[in-house]
Amino acid sequence: MxxxxxxxxxxxxxxxxxxxxxxxxxxxxxxxxxxxxxxxxxxxxxxxxxxxxxxxxxxxxxxxxxxxxxxxxxxxxxxxxxxxPQLRLKPRPLVRSRDWLQLGVEVYGGALLNPWFDRDLGIAGRVQLRRAGRIEPLLVDTRRAVAVIPSLAIHMDREANQGRSVNAQTQMAAVLASLESCVDQTVETLIARLIEEQYGESDAEVLDFELGLYDRQAPAQIGLEGELFASxxxxxxxxxxxxxxxxxxxxxxxxxxxxxxxxxxxxxxxxxxxxxxxxxxxxxxxxxxxxxxxxxxxxxxxxxxxxxxxxxxxxxxxxxxxxxxxxxxxxxxxxxxxxxxxxxxxxxxxxxxxxxxxxxxxxxxxxxxxxxxxxxxxxxxxxxxxxxxxxxxxxxxxxxxxxxxxxxxxxxxxxxxxxxxxxxxxxxxxxxx
Known part of the structure; x- marks a missing residue:
């Protein structure tokens, strides 16, 4: 082997x-x-x-x-x-703040929170659909980065490197899109868009979902001689x-x-x-x-x-x-x-x-x-x-x-x-x- x-x-x-x-x-x-x-x-x-x-x-x-x-x-x-450990989307995740549409999250498991900042984040999970009178699960995955949780610049938080804590409720909503481009966006239309992009299905009736954010960076072998791998x-x-x-x-x-x-x-x-x-x-x-x-x-x-x-x-x-x-x-x-x-x-x-x-x-x-x-x-x-x-x-x-x-x-x-x-x-x- x-x-x-x-x-x-x-x-x-x-x-x-x-x-x-x-x-x-x-x-x-x-x-x-x-x-x-x-x-x-x-x-x-x-x-x-x-x-x-x-x-x-x-x-x-x-x-x-x-x-x-x-x-x-x-x-x-x-x-x-x-x-x-993951950041899972809340049932009603869309948050409008200033000029941006964001995703409210709930921390799943004992996650290290600081490494989630400034990453290229995708959305993936499962959705429950009604098709022909039956409820069926469907796996969804954006397969591209669609969100980011930006850090606050060091100039605005001079104590950032001095053991700063992270508040998952107020500081970790992921930026998804500008409000100008998504003025009428709802969670239902967002999920419908994800399904259409992945499967080409435009008339899915979404009943419920379990979705989360994930890092889009691919696994990689690292080290001068490839001794390590990261993912x-x-x-x-x-x-x-x-x-x-x-x-x-x-x-x-x-x-x-x-x-x-x-x-x-x-x-x-x-x-x-x-x-x-x-x-x-x-x-x-x-x-x-x-x-x-x-x-x-x-x-x-x-x-x-x-x-x-x-x-x-x-x-x-x-x-x-x-x-x-x-x-x-x-x-x-x-x-x-x-x-x-x-x-x-x-x-x-x-x-x-x-x-x-x-x-x-x-x-x-x-x-x-x-x-x-x-x-x-x-x-x-x-x-x-x-x-x-x-x-x-x-x-x-x-x-x-x-x-x-x-x-x-x-x-x-x-x-x-x-x-x-x-x-x-x-x-x-x-x-x-």
Whole structure:
């Protein structure tokens, strides 16, 4: 697997996935191109041993799995999330201020706000339409920069570099157009224009929408020797990509499953989040179709399985090395990072960490460990949620990155291939104890 080819595919995925809904659509397209059959939650499932299938929920979450020949006894599960911190448009977003039409926004997740200023911003998301008496979702994307959040000049705020805070309500409305050119613009006419520009459809009846701003700057490999790459939404589309690559690369000898939940950045409490029933529902149906069947069979399936939760880790920052524990500063291009927290903010145990270390050693992948400083708070992932909801032994790993939750994040160019190799070996592992 050539590192450059992996980066090229990753960049294609990042460019076409400005929202969770776009990410799921891209993953579904890739799965179908590789022989996976789509299932629908509202239909009966006819699942065969040796088959490859996927299912989505609420357009923003996806589960894909490939089954071994014979009875399903265990699964190698990989988890990630499709959402990233973002500025979402309010339901009535249009704001008229002086000579300009602006977009009122709501902060989704724990975003770093300052990097959003002075960026070329597009609009993307999903719209609910009525067509022929039916309500249907439609993905929209301006595919060009249409808005900007301009900074205030240093001459008018001499304290701007002295720890200035940002007020999301009063200081982050994005400039969309001049009032002179859009005097009668409404949110309905704006969305209709977006649909017409993208699809050539001029008579769509818009019922509702979920739209947000995103950075139009393309992913790029950087560094004198291309050691790094930068993009929006690396947290956590990078993990979605690596897990999907591993599922596709695996030889199919073992049962393997990828779950990509939505809403991790806001607590995972939704039907398509890790606190929801999506994964449990799919596992129950798998057990009835190709497993032992019954409640005891479902429990045995889960207890024989393992989960690797993939979410990026904080790489050692050369300008802020004191923010890391001295013995646990993961390096970019240093391989996957095992994430540990004594208070179970990560789900890693010595048993699951040992399994992953053994897998990495078997395929010559370097591995690192991260634990946060004892005097700092620790974030979390879908790992502890999935472990507690299902009762499955779980490990938290990730690729080291800088600037987590910024509009543009940075990671090491060698690390995606490392993680894919390790996850592929996990999907092919015959023994999970």
């Amino acid at each position: 050539a590192e450059s080819r992996v980066i090229d595919r990753l960049f294609d995925f990042l460019k076409t996935s400005p929202t969770p809904w776009h990410a799921v659509a891209c993953m579904a397209e890739r799965l179908e191109a590789n022989g996976f059959q789509r299932l629908r939650e509202t239909s009966s499932w006819s699942i065969l041993a040796g088959g490859k299938y996927y299912v989505t929920r609420s357009d923003g979450a996806l589960i894909a799995f490939r089954l071994p020949q014979g009875k399903l006894e265990s699964l190698r599960m990989m988890g990630a999330h499709t959402d990233s 929006a939404r690396l947290d956590n589309l990078l993990s979605c990509f690596c897990a999907l690559e591993a599922l596709l690369d695996a030889d199919g000898s073992q049962g393997a499953l990828l779950v990509a939940n939505d809403h991790e950045e806001v607590g995972s409490s939704s039907a398509s989040g890790a606190h929801g029933t999506f994964l449990a529902d799919v596992l129950a149906r798998l057990n009835e179709s190709v497993g032992e069947g019954g409640e005891q069979g479902r429990v045995r399936l889960i207890q024989r399985s393992r989960m690797i939760s993939c979410d990026n880790a904080h790489g050692l920052h050369p300008n802020f090395a004191d923010k890391h524990d001295a013995g646990h500063g993961p390096k970019l291009n240093g391989g996957p990072v095992i994430k540990v927290n004594a208070n179970q903010r990560y789900a890693t145990s010595s048993a699951t960490a040992a399994l992953f270390r053994d897998i990495c050693q078997s395929v010559e992948v370097p591995v690192q460990t991260f634990v946060t400083r004892a005097d700092m708070g620790c974030g979390s992932t879908i790992g502890p949620i999935t472990a507690s909801e299902l009762g499955i032994a779980t490990l938290d790993v990730g690729i080291a990155q800088w600037a987590m939750h910024s509009i543009r994040e940075t990671a090491g160019s060698a690390d995606p291939a490392y993680l894919i190799r390790a996850l592929t070996a996990f999907c092919e592992r015959s023994e999970l104890d």
